Structures are given as C-alpha cells and as structure tokens.
Amino acid sequence: MTTAQDLFVLGVETSCDDTAAAIIRRRPDGSCQILSNEVWAQHEDHAAFGGVVPEIAARSHVERLDSTIEKAVAVAGIAFDRLSAVAATAGPGLVGGVMVGLTTAKAIALAHDLPLIPLNHLEGHALSARMTEPAAFPYLLLLISGGHTQLIHVKSVGDYVRLGTTIDDAAGESFDKTAKLLGLGAPGGPMVEAAATGGRADRFDLPRPLAQRDGCDFSFSGLKTAVREAATNIESPSGQDVADIAASFQHAAARHLAQRTQKAMEILDPPIGNRRLVVAGGVAANCSVKNMLQKLCAANSWQLMVPPPKYCTDNGAMIAWAGAERIVAGMVPNPHDVMGLAPRARWPLAPHKDGGKLGSGRKGPKA
Missing domain, CATH: 3.30.420.40 (ATPase, nucleotide binding domain)
Incomplete structure (x- = not known):
C-alpha cells in the first residue's frame, strides 16, 4: 500500500x-x-x-x-x-x-x-531492515539482542510467527556476561569482539548447544559456563589467554546462531517464497556473526540483509x-x-508456530 x-x-x-x-x-x-x-x-x-x-x-x-x-x-x-x-x-x-x-x-x-x-x-x-533498503515480505528474521534471541517468520506488518527462541539466556546477555567475566568492560558485545581480534578461535573447544535437538530454539547458558571454566582453569590469564577465550566464545556463539538459523530455513523452504534472511538487534553488528551467517546464506542460496550497525x-x-x-x-x-495503555515488561511479538508458550513463567510468556 x-x-x-x-x-x-x-x-x-x-x-x-x-x-x-x-x-x-x-x-x-x-x-x-x-x-x-x-x-x-x-x-x-x-x-x-x-x-x-x-x-x-x-x-x-x-x-x-x-x-x-x-x-x-x-x-x-x-x-x-x-x-x-x-x-x-x-x-x-x-x-x-x-x-x-x-x-x-x-x-x-x-x-x-x-x-x-x-x-x-x-x-x-x-x-x-525495510527502513534502509527494500525488503519485501515475507522474510525470515533472526532477532539477536541483549534480551532477545528469536527466529521469526515475518509475513507482513503485524503478522509474525515465532519459529524458535532461547530456552535460557539471550545471545547479547551471553556476550555481556563473557565480557564481565574477562574484565573487558561495557558494552559487552563490542568489547568481546575487540578482544577476540587477536585471539585464536580454535584454542578452546566450547560446546555446541542443542546440536542433536530438532527445531530451532537456542541455548547460551552452557556456553557461558564453559567460558567460566576455561577462564578459571588458567591461574593467571595473560592478555593472549583473554583474547583466545573471547575469540573461542565468539566463534561458538556465531556457529550456534547459524546452525539454529539453518533449521529455520529448512522449516520455511520452499513455502516462504522469498529466500531472505534479515538479522536485527545489537548482536547483528558483530562481524563474526555476520560472516558466519553470510556463509550460511551463500551455501543455501539465501539473501542476507543486515541494517547498518547504528540501526541494529x-x-x-x-x-x-x-x-x-x-x-x-x-x-x-x-x-x-x-491513552490508558500501561507499559509492559513482557510482550511477546509473535505466537509460537505450534501454539506453545516457550519460556513462560508466573508473569506470562517471555518476550
């Protein structure tokens, strides 16, 4: 219209x-x-x-x-x-x-x-993404921020179906906690990315969450625990140790995001029509995450769309x-x-594709 x-x-x-x-x-x-x-x-x-x-x-x-x-x-x-x-x-x-x-x-x-x-x-x-470039409906959205990690089928304005969500921690939260653990400061995402620049991503063999589970939900709590163990097992971590831990975590997180996104692609392909993946939220600004998703899209003939970092x-x-x-x-x-509308601490954007309430608690389903 x-x-x-x-x-x-x-x-x-x-x-x-x-x-x-x-x-x-x-x-x-x-x-x-x-x-x-x-x-x-x-x-x-x-x-x-x-x-x-x-x-x-x-x-x-x-x-x-x-x-x-x-x-x-x-x-x-x-x-x-x-x-x-x-x-x-x-x-x-x-x-x-x-x-x-x-x-x-x-x-x-x-x-x-x-x-x-x-x-x-x-x-x-x-x-x-539609604010900065043409992105026709429908498309697959990977929303990764400090408080949210979701895969959503965006059909049109106001019409969304959630395909997957995190069962524990959000992607951005795991970056923040890793930065805090390593003493990198805030904001956590950019600090981890900067520290990882000079690190070896293959030094620490971090877990692959939910690798054997169907669907496209996420889990980051195990990665956080593995990072804590890697850091505490080193008596006096050097700058290189910190860089290697940051790089290993960043690689593992990006790999997990890509693997679960591929599951969502399989669910939607071919009915979605447009093979378009939109990535939004603060973690979308991470270069390692973008590179991993770019490889995923290239391998599956999908188009990757990421807003400029300042709009992520x-x-x-x-x-x-x-x-x-x-x-x-x-x-x-x-x-x-x-005018009488009250602010909402929790407000799911989309119903789950199976009608369930993943992550629901006493106060209702998580965002």
Whole structure:
C-alpha cells in the first residue's frame, strides 16, 4: 500500500539503557529518509555495577528524554505541527524506562493532537531492515539482542510467527556476561569482539548447544559456563589467554546462531517464497556473526540483509519507522484505547508456530 503524501513520525525508545528519539520521513513510494536519530547511551552510569540497574536507567531517561527529543526535532527541522504521528515503545523492557518514554509520547500526542502509536520494541527491530533498503515480505528474521534471541517468520506488518527462541539466556546477555567475566568492560558485545581480534578461535573447544535437538530454539547458558571454566582453569590469564577465550566464545556463539538459523530455513523452504534472511538487534553488528551467517546464506542460496550497525542497536528511528509502517497498513489505534495503555515488561511479538508458550513463567510468556 502507498500513501499520497509524506509521513513524518517521531519515534521514542526507552526500553533499556539508551534514551533515543528520532524523526523519519516516509515517502509515498515507501522509501525512508531518517531526518534525525539521537541516542544518549548510559554505559558510564551503570559501569560500576557490572550491568544495567533498572532504577538508574529510569531516572536517567527522566533526566535526558526531553532534551533528546528537543534535539531530534531541531536536527530534523520538523516542527511538532508537521508531524503525522508519535510512535513509542510500550514494551517489552525495563518497565520504569518504558513508562518514561510512553508517558512522554502520550503528553506530546495530547498537546499537539497527534495519533499515538504504542509499539512492541521487537517490532521495531523486525521492520528495521525495510527502513534502509527494500525488503519485501515475507522474510525470515533472526532477532539477536541483549534480551532477545528469536527466529521469526515475518509475513507482513503485524503478522509474525515465532519459529524458535532461547530456552535460557539471550545471545547479547551471553556476550555481556563473557565480557564481565574477562574484565573487558561495557558494552559487552563490542568489547568481546575487540578482544577476540587477536585471539585464536580454535584454542578452546566450547560446546555446541542443542546440536542433536530438532527445531530451532537456542541455548547460551552452557556456553557461558564453559567460558567460566576455561577462564578459571588458567591461574593467571595473560592478555593472549583473554583474547583466545573471547575469540573461542565468539566463534561458538556465531556457529550456534547459524546452525539454529539453518533449521529455520529448512522449516520455511520452499513455502516462504522469498529466500531472505534479515538479522536485527545489537548482536547483528558483530562481524563474526555476520560472516558466519553470510556463509550460511551463500551455501543455501539465501539473501542476507543486515541494517547498518547504528540501526541494529536500540534507536528511535526504527520505532518511528515501525509507526509509519502501521499507519500505511491502517493500524492506527483508537486514541481512547491508547491513552490508558500501561507499559509492559513482557510482550511477546509473535505466537509460537505450534501454539506453545516457550519460556513462560508466573508473569506470562517471555518476550
């Protein structure tokens, strides 16, 4: 579907520790122009604690979101009265942070009489490749981030089927924990990748999770345990030891992601129609992971699509774009329904293909 005029959408993203706002322009031909994309990272705020502290993240969003939005508006050169809508992450994520972004977006929508589009954070990632290059539906999505590792059949906007998910830890979490174990600092993913540059990926024989199991679910807890054992078995690890452990872990993680993705390809091929693999989320920026997936796609005659690194990590542009996609698809919610909407810590993007609730607990199915 096309629209007869340009859409200008403000996107607000506060699901974790990045305060982000952006304005995008969706042209009638379906192309996207990213007019601004402001991200205020909080790594230094959490460094002393070895991970993201929800209360600190929420307070930081309160302090920084207004100025981040003001800068996004100024850089874009688009006044509020020219906006078509406001899109904001409504979950899943750290509920305090999500509350800050969603409440701010509600205020902007009310003040300027704009439609408000509450979005699943994962949908922002799922549609992000379409923001930077043509990616016709349907396609297979590998979503790999700090809190999520999923394989999703993306049929169209709002129509998703989850083929596989992690049964324990997310890929990004395993990178973060490995970085912490090796004393590399934060953010974990880039630090592990940098340390692995001078390392030998074949020095440590790390496990192949779920290698004998059907389906395309993931597991990273065993890899984390194996890395801990490799590190503790060395009395005084040298810089080379650390590099070798990082390289071995990175290779094992990339191999696991590729092996389980191949299972999803087999499930969808040939019914999917388009042999297209889209990879999104922060871990998609890892070069070793991308190279492994590129080899997988080349061997199976699939096309690999990965957004630029700055749109793989959390950002406001992908939220704004997902909002524009929903406008074009006729999915603008009723204002009376969204103004009372509460933020959600858990919000699965897609039902499992077999109707199950993998990873469900007392609070409902995991994201």
